[in-house]
Amino acid sequence: MKNILGREVPDFIEGYGKVRHFTGAFANLGERRKAGALARSAAPGQRKLLPSLREAIESSGLKDGMTVSFHHHMRNGDHVVNMVTDTLAEMGFRGLHLAASGIFACHAPLVGHLESGVIEQISVNTFNPGPVAAAISRGKLQKPAILRSHGGRPRAIESGELHVDVAFIAAPSCDEWGNINGTHGKSACGYLSYAYADALYADRVIAVTDSLVPYPNCPVEIGQDLVDSVVEVDSIGDPAGIVSGTTRIATDPVNLLIARRAARLADAAGYVREGMSFQTGAGGTSLAVAAELRGYMLKRGIRGAFGSGGIHAYFVDMLKEGLFRALFDVQCFDLAAIASAAENPRHMAMSASMYGNPHTRGCLVNNLDVMILGAAEIDTDFNVNVITGSDGVILGASGGHSDCAAGAKLTIIVSNLLKGRLCVVKDSVTTVTTPGETVDALVTEWGVALNPRRADLREALRGSGLPMADIRELRRIGEALAGVPEPPSFSERIVGVVEYRDGTVIDVVRQCV
Amino acid sequence: MKNILGREVPDFIEGYGKVRHFTGAFANLGERRKAGALARSAAPGQRKLLPSLREAIESSGLKDGMTVSFHHHMRNGDHVVNMVTDTLAEMGFRGLHLAASGIFACHAPLVGHLESGVIEQISVNTFNPGPVAAAISRGKLQKPAILRSHGGRPRAIESGELHVDVAFIAAPSCDEWGNINGTHGKSACGYLSYAYADALYADRVIAVTDSLVPYPNCPVEIGQDLVDSVVEVDSIGDPAGIVSGTTRIATDPVNLLIARRAARLADAAGYVREGMSFQTGAGGTSLAVAAELRGYMLKRGIRGAFGSGGIHAYFVDMLKEGLFRALFDVQCFDLAAIASAAENPRHMAMSASMYGNPHTRGCLVNNLDVMILGAAEIDTDFNVNVITGSDGVILGASGGHSDCAAGAKLTIIVSNLLKGRLCVVKDSVTTVTTPGETVDALVTEWGVALNPRRADLREALRGSGLPMADIRELRRIGEALAGVPEPPSFSERIVGVVEYRDGTVIDVVRQCV
Numbered sequence A, B: 001m002k003n004i005l006g007r008e009v010p011d012f013i014e015g016y017g018k019v020r021h022f023t024g025a026f027a028n029l030g031e032r033r034k035a036g037a038l039a040r041s042a043a044p045g046q047r048k049l050l051p052s053l054r055e056a057i058e059s060s061g062l063k064d065g066m067t068v069s070f071h072h073h074m075r076n077g078d079h080v081v082n083m084v085t086d087t088l089a090e091m092g093f094r095g096l097h098l099a100a101s102g103i104f105a106c107h108a109p110l111v112g113h114l115e116s117g118v119i120e121q122i123s124v125n126t127f128n129p130g131p132v133a134a135a136i137s138r139g140k141l142q143k144p145a146i147l148r149s150h151g152g153r154p155r156a157i158e159s160g161e162l163h164v165d166v167a168f169i170a171a172p173s174c175d176e177w178g179n180i181n182g183t184h185g186k187s188a189c190g191y192l193s194y195a196y197a198d199a200l201y202a203d204r205v206i207a208v209t210d211s212l213v214p215y216p217n218c219p220v221e222i223g224q225d226l227v228d229s230v231v232e233v234d235s236i237g238d239p240a241g242i243v244s245g246t247t248r249i250a251t252d253p254v255n256l257l258i259a260r261r262a263a264r265l266a267d268a269a270g271y272v273r274e275g276m277s278f279q280t281g282a283g284g285t286s287l288a289v290a291a292e293l294r295g296y297m298l299k300r301g302i303r304g305a306f307g308s309g310g311i312h313a314y315f316v317d318m319l320k321e322g323l324f325r326a327l328f329d330v331q332c333f334d335l336a337a338i339a340s341a342a343e344n345p346r347h348m349a350m351s352a353s354m355y356g357n358p359h360t361r362g363c364l365v366n367n368l369d370v371m372i373l374g375a376a377e378i379d380t381d382f383n384v385n386v387i388t389g390s391d392g393v394i395l396g397a398s399g400g401h402s403d404c405a406a407g408a409k410l411t412i413i414v415s416n417l418l419k420g421r422l423c424v425v426k427d428s429v430t431t432v433t434t435p436g437e438t439v440d441a442l443v444t445e446w447g448v449a450l451n452p453r454r455a456d457l458r459e460a461l462r463g464s465g466l467p468m469a470d471i472r473e474l475r476r477i478g479e480a481l482a483g484v485p486e487p488p489s490f491s492e493r494i495v496g497v498v499e500y501r502d503g504t505v506i507d508v509v510r511q512c513v
Helices: A053-060 A080-090 A110-116 A131-137 A152-159 A193-201 A253-268 A284-300 A313-320 A335-343 A352-356 A401-407 A455-460 A471-482 B053-060 B080-090 B110-116 B131-137 B152-159 B193-201 B253-268 B284-300 B313-320 B335-343 B352-356 B401-407 B455-461 B471-482
Strands: A031-033 A038-040 A067-070 A096-103 A119-127 A145-147 A166-171 A204-209 A229-232 A277-280 A304-311 A324-332 A347-349 A370-373 A377-379 A410-414 A441-444 A447-450 A490-499 A505-512 B031-033 B038-040 B067-070 B096-103 B119-127 B145-147 B166-171 B204-209 B229-232 B277-280 B304-311 B324-332 B347-349 B370-373 B377-379 B410-414 B441-444 B447-450 B490-499 B505-512
Touching (some): A080 A110, A110 A131, A131 A505, A152 B038, A166 A193, A253 A441, A304 A313, A313 A324, A313 A335, A324 A352, A335 A347, A370 A401, B053 B080, B053 B204, B080 B166, B080 B204, B110 B119, B131 B505, B253 B455, B304 B335, B313 B324, B313 B335, B335 B347, B447 B471
Parallel strands (some): A096 A119, A204 A229, A277 A304, A304 A324, B067 B166, B166 B204, B277 B370, B304 B324, B324 B347, B410 B441
Antiparallel strands (some): B441 B447
16 A cells, blocks of 8 residues: 555565554554563572673574664674674574664675575664665565664564564673673773663673673663673774764865755754754764854854764764753764763763653653754655665665654754755655654755745744745756656565654665666 | 461462462572553653642542552652642542652651541551551551562562552652752752662653753753653752661670671671672661771772662762772662762662562672671571561561572671560561571671571681570570560451562561550
8 A cells, every 4th residue: 555655565564564554753652561571580699701602692592583683882893793693603593683773884794694594684773885785675685674763673672563582782891790881991882872772671681792890890881680691702893983984074165055054044943042952963064064053052152952862072072162061872973972971971871762762751852953864865745765775775774864853843954956966856755764744944055945834934934044945946956957867676575664763664665676 | 378487478468469478589580571661652842841749640640549659769858758648638539559669757647648548558668667657557558568678669560560550759850851860959869769660660750859950951860751740849858857867887885896796707708808799777786897897998908899778978988998899879878978979970870670679680689798787586597577576566678688688698687686675586586577598697796696508607607706606595695684575466467468579478467456
């Protein structure tokens, strides 16, 4: 059937199951019971430190077809996913479900494990473009990948929809009884927020550490009451791989123009004010918007409430300058953020559930004033795609995109109108990640388009001097410049199921041909 | 039937239900599913700040017969329990179950609510001797009180045995979206550990605060994702009431003798060593033991791993001196501890579940080397009573007594042989709180008795110079001095059910006549 966004999604997907169709960004709230986690007793004196990963896996009772989970705070420097999956392959496991909060280019060896059948399913909420995403698009997985958001993953775990049998936690600092933190140790990566749900709900929790400290580890971020066993390894990863290449403010004049417009839009709409909050990614244009907003705040003596999300050096500096009262962190994007998390009590961790899970009593994204987001494609209904490229190959997953868009009072997509020689505005996006009802504006170098749902914004922006444009007009301009590409060709086979943060299916990704 | 400790406990107790009998301190471990907490959504923009307690209660959907919960970190200075229960009475509620982690003398007005039927059941894990405990002993509650331990309470909540409908959290510092901490604000009381399970599992969570701070409150101890509504009141309590009268080191020479012997015992048994850990209460003799152990540590240059439990100024000083690497805190016993919790990152919070819940993957008490405990009575099988006085009236509840005894490598009961003109050693205690299999030694001014289960200790203590005695001999000495009192008279009616930390019933308390 076609869902309310006009996406063709079957009622049942082989290897996924019965589909609950997306019916609106806020249509599936209310109340429900969570799953019950496993209570498991350790008698006094029962030791947890095991001599090898293999022994920890053996003692976990892992079986073929079960689900193993990972978090991605080591990002592109992570060693744990490969180390564990290689061991699982050596041990002869088959048909596993890999539930990782993120998969990066460094995880290329997973492709072999997909092809050999060690891994038959993947759930993930953020991807670095790379070999694993491409392999999924080429149909190398036996079951469709499930692509979630950062808030949707803990929701799925808490609800029992994503039942984790064995969680592997990359633990930068750990003691032999399983008290873990991510902010200390030679491989410190910052807070371990994405792993909290795994630690709370997995049937077995294995801490993998390269920094075993005397008891008790301090601070305790994930407590010994949740951890079954501890394994020491040489290296859980290379912190240099945490920093992605895009953590510098844009210098390109077009990107700076877009950033200035986005900041002016936020200001004209009334969100640059005492107690304000905002979030940006660590990309160049996003950081340039942060710099613009910082300028307004300094000039007017405004103190903001918080910055949130993946935390980068720019937000760390704003906290130090007193421009934010606090930071809420689900992952550190660079080493300055890691250092800040370790030492500044106002740089606070939040669980991924507190960050973006819609089935909580108020996740943090609901407190966001302004959210700056990117897009691979946006359609004339403001639906955004960050999952597939125009060639139909999987590029990424939602990450916090759909969560933040839904929560923030003002969600701005910043983008060059032309990306990779193609117009970013489409009649219909290849894949819907974030529904248009949660997106308020598109800011490009060719003009600013407002979602018609936001009549209030249109009113507020009168006299702002911003070059307003209809999004259809932007599409026409972009297509006149770049042409209209042939849409990618897909087979019928579904290789990815895109779950909206509430667990409904908003779209599917089909195999590229 | 008689349980394995010889206590007469029926298989079914009216107002409590079917009894699972105590079958040994470590007989009920293993695995089980926890209950599923309620996931409840707040849409963006949904406000939580309500104008009055009455409106918060109305919006919670509370009904007659439901369970309301409280934590006791404001101790004898708490205003919240009385404020809420008075409001519930005014609103006409009947038959409520009051699940408080602790009840103090300041809660005397509850007696009226028991008598009027507003409250028909109480669950509690620590009591200050006082009017409510006495009223329970006199049969004023319609259903028997359930007396748990600090670790048993979160276990009961997590398992669903204690289902909380509405939790009221006294919040010394809170923002309008429900981010709470206990370490800041005019009524700062320290960490809110006992309330964590309530926040995670209650169907509704109401924060009651007298210090509403700008968003976001920092640090976040209990997050906005767990809190349904926030109410501002004039005062949640008087921090002066947190300090009990017994937080000074004993000066009485007999108590000091006992303390010296207990410390010598711990040393001779090999537990005074690098990385050691211990816990004491805040009573005079307990603190004197801490002072003795500190002396050994200073003299030998020993650095301990941690002190734990209710934290007092003495432990705060030892942390500052570097004698502990960290403190693990479930409640602050004095203002020095509160200040330390607010500012010293090595003074860490732990949940009550992490502290003492046996149905976790390793609670902290399992890491304790030495635990110093008191006793109202101890029998010749080393079973300890801290619940009823020799007159049969309820004095207290287990608190952390049975948890720590079960976990610690060496559990020492320190007591004057004669207490209140009676011998502390009995042939059979009035009520069993802590089973003798988890108690290793009794230290008195008349001698040191070892549990015969600890043949290893008997060996280790040879040559220690400690005056060893058989516990039966101590009883004979005490009874020769003090006489054998008439046992109290009880009716058949059960007014209290004593749950061991694993949820089995270890004993019952009958109505005094």
